[in-house]
Amino acid sequence: MKHGLAVIGTDTGVGKTLITARLCLAARQLGIDCVPMKPVQTGAHRMPDGRLPSPDLEWILAVLGLNPLSEDRNRMNPYTFEMAASPHLAAEMSGEIPDRRRILEAYDELSAGHDATIVEGAGGLMVPFGRDWMLADLLVDLNLPVVVVARAGLGTLNHTLLTLEAIRTRGLTVAGVILNQLSSNRMEVIETDNVRVLQELGDVPVWGTMPYWDDLDDKTEPDIVRRWLMSQIPELSRQVSLYLLK
Ligand SMILES: Nc1ncnc2c1ncn2[C@@H]1O[C@H](COP(=O)(O)OP(=O)(O)OP(=O)(O)O)[C@@H](O)[C@H]1O
Numbered sequence: 001m002k003h004g005l006a007v008i009g010t011d012t013g014v015g016k017t018l019i020t021a022r023l024c025l026a027a028r029q030l031g032i033d034c035v036p037m038k039p040v041q042t043g044a045h046r047m048p049d050g051r052l053p054s055p056d057l058e059w060i061l062a063v064l065g066l067n068p069l070s071e072d073r074n075r076m077n078p079y080t081f082e083m084a085a086s087p088h089l090a091a092e093m094s095g096e097i098p099d100r101r102r103i104l105e106a107y108d109e110l111s112a113g114h115d116a117t118i119v120e121g122a123g124g125l126m127v128p129f130g131r132d133w134m135l136a137d138l139l140v141d142l143n144l145p146v147v148v149v150a151r152a153g154l155g156t157l158n159h160t161l162l163t164l165e166a167i168r169t170r171g172l173t174v175a176g177v178i179l180n181q182l183s184s185n186r187m188e189v190i191e192t193d194n195v196r197v198l199q200e201l202g203d204v205p206v207w208g209t210m211p212y213w214d215d216l217d218d219k220t221e222p223d224i225v226r227r228w229l230m231s232q233i234p235e236l237s238r239q240v241s242l243y244l245l246k
Pocket residue numbers: 009011012013014015016017018019056121122123180181182210211212213214216217
């Protein structure tokens with residue numbers, strides 16, 4: 001049986017890439033050969049040599065200290081587009097429309113060569129990837145337990161509860177929610193209550209809260225990011241072992 005998790009957000013920019021890296025690190029620390037996948041990336045920058053690497057995938061690989069061969073790298077990121085827009089629009093503007101079967105093949109080939117794969121979505125659950133399909137359709141095909149990344153503070157209850165309902169309506173399993181402190185401007189009473197409400201009303205385990213890290217920017221050394229991430233939410237090891245250990 002193939003092991004994997006899908007990491008989706010309540011929105012774009014909520015911390016899916018950061019959390020995907022954290023989950024991969026937790027798995028790898030347990031001795032699981034776990035790799036990331038970013039099926040569709042938008043907002044990529046073209047290199048002088050013409051390549052269009054996925055910034056999310058490359059950031060995670062650097063943090064994990066991995067440098068896969070191009071065959072595996074292409075499976076980890078079948079589609080990348082330059083326009084910073086919804087995947088369906090970025091794809092239309094580029095003239096290449098993502099093919100869901102190709103993504104599923106890439107996932108199958110990737111997961112055949114590794115113990116576990118963690119798939120990062122793009123934007124939120126109902127972001128269109130083509131004119132007639134959205135991320136949710138891909139998740140149904142992948143049939144992976146879903147981890148929802150949401151902001152920790154004000155505004156998260158509605159977005160997260162809607163996302164949980166939409167995942168379950170499609171027959172998918174919600175593995176857990178991870179909250180992310182996206183700013184230093186925090187209200188502890190709200191954040192604590194959010195955890196309680198999501199567990200009770202959302203009927204979902206909250207795996208933990210990632211603290212805000214003031215020093216994080218594009219230039220932070222991958223080794224420093226790795227050390228910092230490894231020191232956060234240590235209980236993720238247990239959750240990851242439940243889903244990704246053979
Ligand atoms: N806990 C945190 N502390 C400080 N900065 C953070 C934290 N989490 C995320 N960020 C920053 O917020 C931005 C968005 O995070 P991230 O790229 O992980 O979001 P995303 O959900 O993957 O976005 P996208 O939809 O583009 O894939 C990044 O610049 C990241 O460095």
